[in-house]
Amino acid sequence: MKKVLLSVLVVAVLAACSARKTESAAPAKAPVETVALDPALLTGKTLYETHCGGCHPLKKADGRTKEAWTSVVPRMVVKVNKKAGKEVLGEAEKTQILNYLHAVAKKS
Ligand code: HEC
Known part of the structure; x- marks a missing residue:
């Protein structure tokens, strides 16, 4: 149910964004996450978006530095697994999430 609501929200946001684009001739500044994202990082992005907004x-x-993500993600992966009552994010998934976050992290 939560996922359905989230999808509806995403669609609504996307619709709002595309509507705005047609109104204004000036190109909107692309969010950092979508700039030249290596396709290999997309899995990490999806995992992040799927599992890290539940609580x-x-x-x-792009709001945190690499160092900050490195310290917080392992802590949060534990929370994700605890909440699910099973290991939904293993070492491989944790690494994929970190690779994605490191790629888009705030500089310095
Ligand atoms: C089971 C609930 C839960 C899930 C799932 C969860 N978080 Fe959190 N998160 C929390 C709570 C509670 C806090 C605040 C207390 C703390 O920092 O431990 C927090 C805080 C944070 C913070 C701020 C901490 C700081 O020190 O700046 C970040 C960043 C964060 N979460 C990222 C994530 C990421 C990334 C994931 C997915 C891997 C995730 N969270 C999944 C519960 C959750």
């Missing part, structure tokens, strides 16, 4: 709003992927 708090999804944190901005």
Whole structure:
């Protein structure tokens, strides 16, 4: 149910964005996450978006430095697995999430 609501929200946001684009001739500044994202990082992005917004709003992927993500993600992966009552994110998934977040992280 939550996922359905989220999808509806995503669609609504996307619709709002595309509507705005047609109104204004000036190109909108692309969000950092969508700039030249290596396709190999898309799995990490999807995992992040799927599992990391369940308890708090999804944190901005470009709102933290690499170091900050490195320290917080393992802690949060434990929470994700605890909440699910099973291991939904293993070492491989944790690495994929980190690779994605490191790629878009705030510089310095
Ligand atoms: C089971 C609930 C839960 C899930 C799922 C969860 N979080 Fe959190 N998150 C919390 C809570 C509670 C806090 C605040 C307390 C804390 O920092 O431990 C928090 C805080 C954070 C913070 C701020 C912490 C800081 O020190 O700046 C970040 C960043 C974060 N979460 C990222 C994530 C990421 C990335 C994932 C997915 C891997 C995730 N969260 C999944 C519960 C969750």
